Amino acid sequence: MEFSEWYSEVLRSAEVMDVRYPVKGMYVWMPYGFEIRRRVVELLRKKLRETGHEEVLFPTLIPEGNLSKEAEHIAGFEDEVYWVTHGGTKELNERLALRPTSETAIYPMFALWIRSHADLPLKIFQVVNTFRYETKHTRPLIRMREITTFKEAHTAHATEEEAEEQVREAFEIYSWLFDTLGIPYIASVRPEWDKFPGAEYTVAFDTLMPNGRALQIGTVHMLGQNFSKTFEVTFETEEGETEYVYMTCYGVSDRVVAAVIGIHGDESGLVLPPVVAPIQVAVVPIPKKGARREVKEAAGDVADLLKEHGFRVELDDRDISPGRKFHYWELKGVPVRAEVGPREVEAGTVVLFRRDEFEREEVDLDDLPRAVEALLEDVAENLRERARERFESMLHRAETLDDLEAAVRDGGVVETGWCGSESCGRELEERLDVDALGTPYPDDEPEFERCPVCGRRADHTLRLARTY
């Protein structure tokens, strides 16, 4: 099955999202999908708090005057902003934008909050919905007109060095998040012509979906003093001077969930990393005539035991066949299934089935919690490893235009030499019908001899891919 068909089908059948909502590009999170989303958000929220970020919540609507204040920023967003023009039957004095992102909502308040160097650094984040009137093909979690989960962090610093340091911290935080979820990635400094509107530079994380398309799953922006000058965000230095702050912002979205689903899933449905699986162990009794009660009780005991040990467990005592239950929990991507039949009751054992590799092992009841813990860790590690291997198999290198064309056909990311000029970069994009992801971050060591377009020395490595 083609990937995009598989993706739609698994969202539907595993009850992640319902796409039948009657507005294009806007979808409904179903309970099971919502739980996955919630766990991803909580993971990140915890990490952000640990690293000194405070959570806030800003209004959804931004006055047109504020949104338009930073020239590059509004130029980058004006085609995709939803505008509120009426309240009830009255036309509003000033149009209000549904936030496409919140810089222009937040920074005017930073100007009020920040007085002196003692107020710095200021590190905040919020988890909100944002809106983009996308004209490209929309897709659940990947390209939506309402991004339902936009975690955006915004920071202000006294010096450029500290802001640079913050870019690195953000890089570490997102790397940690993707590693934890077993999502392989590369980080690149986006080319000038594709950076965040208003930023000095943008570092972006890309992963690869199984069809070889790159999916941007996180961005970190060095804003320098661009926005602080626009919104008059100043502070008094220790020496009593007034200076503009240096700022950064960084965000991830629903696409993290899309990556978890797309990268780990298989023909049987979702395969969820245990850390975000709403249910980690599904306990399925396999009754036989003459031993129904014993099996049912034993399965209940197994579920209770695992719950006591802190696992997220569901006992499936529905009145349907074990086969249908197996199929159901495989579709839902539950990492481990515990099967209890008459043989296991007698032997004092449980059969553990791992979703990722479809393998079974029998363990003693006494040893069950430890075995489940080890198995969940093993599943997490295996998902990470096999995703990494597939990812690496899709990273290519090419030196000439001919080789590039061949490499691009395979999908994935192709690295090549680059002189650094926008014209050569754009020519590559057009000729190969790809996007330039940018140059390797944090280190862009020269690895190629020549720029394949102009033949000049390649001071940079440029990454190219078909993208979402």
Place this chain on the structure above:
Amino acid sequence: MEFSEWYSEVLRSAEVMDVRYPVKGMYVWMPYGFEIRRRVVELLRKKLRETGHEEVLFPTLIPEGNLSKEAEHIAGFEDEVYWVTHGGTKELNERLALRPTSETAIYPMFALWIRSHADLPLKIFQVVNTFRYETKHTRPLIRMREITTFKEAHTAHATEEEAEEQVREAFEIYSWLFDTLGIPYIASVRPEWDKFPGAEYTVAFDTLMPNGRALQIGTVHMLGQNFSKTFEVTFETEEGETEYVYMTCYGVSDRVVAAVIGIHGDESGLVLPPVVAPIQVAVVPIPKKGARREVKEAAGDVADLLKEHGFRVELDDRDISPGRKFHYWELKGVPVRAEVGPREVEAGTVVLFRRDEFEREEVDLDDLPRAVEALLEDVAENLRERARERFESMLHRAETLDDLEAAVRDGGVVETGWCGSESCGRELEERLDVDALGTPYPDDEPEFERCPVCGRRADHTLRLARTY
């Protein structure tokens, strides 16, 4: 200080919300306020899950055609709906409403989700932002144009009895929430002319702010088959017949946080119930010359010990005077302060200060965790009790128009007899410049002889109050 002035001041100085956002009726949750909000939401979320509600997330935008489908519903909301008319520079084919509430977003999906009696009951909820173009005076958390925290639950049932049962469950859930937060309340069946647009009847919870004004803090709506007929939400019964489902919905909002703040606070600032206090114990070292290091270390040990026992603790080691720290933590409403000075270091004790009653007690270090736990429980109970007492002192009864006029002047709620006719009810509202909250729920026993307007037999008790 007048209550509404106090309220604005405490939101500002305790850093709950910043009201300087440049759109009327829309405000910014500051980190401390956000934490209180988050804990309130988590309390409720946990309870809803325990009672079989599943969390979902629907889009913010509702097509005009859907919103307008239920005649009473749109009539009730059309004056206060924000309309999105443009995407980028293009005018949309159909206007999109920013949800004022989500019935008309959710029920068309219910029509797709519900097939047979086996799909019932369906109980879902979401925590979202909603929008109302309020023309009345706006106030943070009380009347906002963006309601930032709207927890709405929606249920579908096979029979009217089950839907009625669900109304009672919702009543129990919200009663539990308010009790847990120490918010006193009365529940009333709203008069016909003030029920939720499209509902059969509405049960509403009201509390009283210290100025005697009633604040609606929760509503439960019996929708009957009104919406299921509009949106064709049907199911196949066990007998194979097709029937419309019976529905209920119920919601609470930011106003719960407003009530926590308004009802428990005092002249020194916030007073937070321990269950939602972001910090439960502030540890303040009180250094003296010659014992600075010992005191600092001891305070650190106290903070560590309490953290180990699961309390939310902040060690205040800032370089400012203990007096300023006391003032600061009192303003923030932290329920308990632990003071550690040289005398306590020597005696192996800690002084515990309770925010609600400004009382101190000295406890042995050995006994500290237990003492703090007991004290927090005591604070919670005392807040509940004193709020309940004040609330009850503001509940009045009156039988004649003259007595009603006098009682209304005192503020609070006045109960009187009522014949049940809309004309008498509305006449009372107008003559007394109050709102009719409705009749007591769950039991409206006749407690008065006559309706003070028409003199007919009073079959009902009617509650009247000045409201927010």
